[in-house]
Amino acid sequence: MSTRRPQRVHIREVGPRDGFQNEPEQIATEDKVRLINALGRAGLHRIEVASFVRPDVIPQLSDGVEVLSSVDVPDDVALMVLIPNSKGLDNALKVRDKFHEAAIFVSASETHNKKNVNRTIDETMADLDGVAKRITSEGIRCAAVIATSFGCPYEGRVDLERVLSLAERFAEAGASEVGFGDTTGMANPGYVSEFFSAALERLPGVEVTAHFHNTRGQGLANALAALEAGCSSFESSFGELGGCPVPPGSTGNIATEDLVSMFHEMGVETGVSLPGVIDAAREAQTVLGRKLTSHSIVAGPVEWASARS
Structure with a gap:
């Protein structure tokens, strides 16, 4: 066993935002x-529930305020919202009492950033520096997300130094957490190990979070590589919901229930009820009217046969 492997991890559920936003039919x-209530009762203490992007950009998330006002989760569940820019923060602060954490984001790839938010990286960062400071001044925990951290379908391999420099800039602006997104599933376990070893060394005092997609079937292998490098914070989506609208073919996040199942079988604590998450994912199948792609929805938790004399 790796001496750096954490024995307990934190998992943020991103399905209600990152997952739902890719669904074509309005939920x-x-x-x-x-x-969301079911996920909270399953022991997921961090849930991303809404986004303050323009409703015409992502209509699926246009009811974010209503969702935030209606959820009923345990008191120890931290609700997160996604903030795209200064205007988005203005709107979020109108319901300041409804959430606990705010996430800001940029792509490490210039091309992806332009396609995603129609800005250069420098333009995005100039705005987000101020946004991060405003978030923390309001007493809200600020998390930053760097998309395409492990590769970009338009530009290929993204330079590690570029990614870590963006992360340091976010930390200087007040972000207490930086998440690294494998937005289109281009990471591999070997590089993930190298990446998180470097990130954890460069960002002391900052929560370093791994966010993997299963586009090419390597999501759980990458999560294991991050764990072995010392990462103890992960994001995932129940039912393997999600993907990236830019470009086509970028399928979902790793499934929360598959991630929890793997960690529990390894003896790594998550604080999450695996049956509870599986039940929520199965209910999501009913809501969406289609089968979802996680393995644990079908197989369920590992059940060891009783020893026989």
Whole structure:
């Protein structure tokens, strides 16, 4: 066993935001709320639930305020919202009492950033420096997300130094957490190990979070590589919901229930009820009217046969 492997990890559930935003059919607000409540009761103490992007850009998330006002989760569950820019923060602060954490984001790839938010990286960072400072001044925990940290379908391998420099800039602006996103599933375990070893060394005092997609089937292998490098913070999506709207073919995040199952079988604590998350994912299948792609939805938890004399 790696001496750096954490024995307990934190998992943020991102399905209600990152997952739902990719669904083509509008999900009823009451269904979103019911699923979020189920995830909270399953022991997921961090849930990303809404985004303050323009409603015409992502109509699926246009009911974010209603969702935030209606969820009923345990008191120890931290609700996160995604803030794209200064205007988004203005709107979020109108319901300041409804959430606990705010995430800001940039792509490490210039091309992806332009396609995603129609800005250069420098333009995005100039705005987000101020946004991060405003978030922390409001007493809200600020997390930064760097998309395409491990590769970009338009530019290929993204330079590690560029990614870590962006992370340091976010930390200087007040972000207490930096998440590194494998936005289109281009990471591999070997590079992930190198990447997180470097990130943890460069960002002392900052929570370093791994966010993997399973686009090419390597999501759990990458999560294991990050764990072995010392990473103890992960993001995932129940039912393997999600993907990236830029470019096509970028399928979902690693499934929360598959990640929890792997960690529990390894003796790594998560504080999450695996049956509870599986139940929520199965309910999501009913809501969406289609089968989802996680393995644990089908197989369920590992059940060891009783020893026989």
